[in-house]
Amino acid sequence: MPFDVSPLDLLVLGIxxxxxxxxxxxxxxxxxxxxxxxxxxxxxxxxxxxVRSELGPEFKDLELEDLHPKTFxxxxxxxxxxxxxxxxxSALDPGAELAELADAVNGESTERAAxxxxxxxxxxxxxxxxxxxxxxxxxxxxxxx
Numbered sequence: 001m002p003f004d005v006s007p008l009d010l011l012v013l014g015i016x017x018x019x020x021x022x023x024x025x026x027x028x029x030x031x032x033x034x035x036x037x038x039x040x041x042x043x044x045x046x047x048x049x050x051v052r053s054e055l056g057p058e059f060k061d062l063e064l065e066d067l068h069p070k071t072f073x074x075x076x077x078x079x080x081x082x083x084x085x086x087x088x089x090s091a092l093d094p095g096a097e098l099a100e101l102a103d104a105v106n107g108e109s110t111e112r113a114a115x116x117x118x119x120x121x122x123x124x125x126x127x128x129x130x131x132x133x134x135x136x137x138x139x140x141x142x143x144x145x
Contacts, residue, residue, distance in 0.1 A: 017029075
């Protein structure tokens with residue numbers, strides 16, 4: 001059901017309608033309500049057909065319910081042949097780019113180690129290149145932080 005109405009709510013609503021209209025006027029009220037509902041549905045269908053005819057033959061299969069944002073997302077992203085949710089997740093996942101960056105950084109550090117003759121491991125310190133005299137002993141600039 002489009003509305004969250006429990007059977008108990010329907011029973012209470014039915015009792016209130018019977019009390020409000022009475023048993024003698026109730027059939028007339030139901031006929032009037034269904035007549036109004038039919039007219040509203042006919043008006044709605046006529047409006048849909050007018051929109052379809054004005055848009056042209058390429059939109060003859062247009063369903064106006066598909067234009068609702070939730071339905072549109074569900075139809076075009078989560079289902080069907082379009083771009084799926086997995087493609088979106090993989091496109092937004094920075095893991096591959098970060099792995100590439102890490103490989104580039106690690107490759108650069110091994111190239112630098114090969115040029116200087118060090119292994120890049122902390123050990124005896126005999127194979128490590130000495131830092132320049134103007135470079136600070138720590139790895140960050142305290143003035144920049």
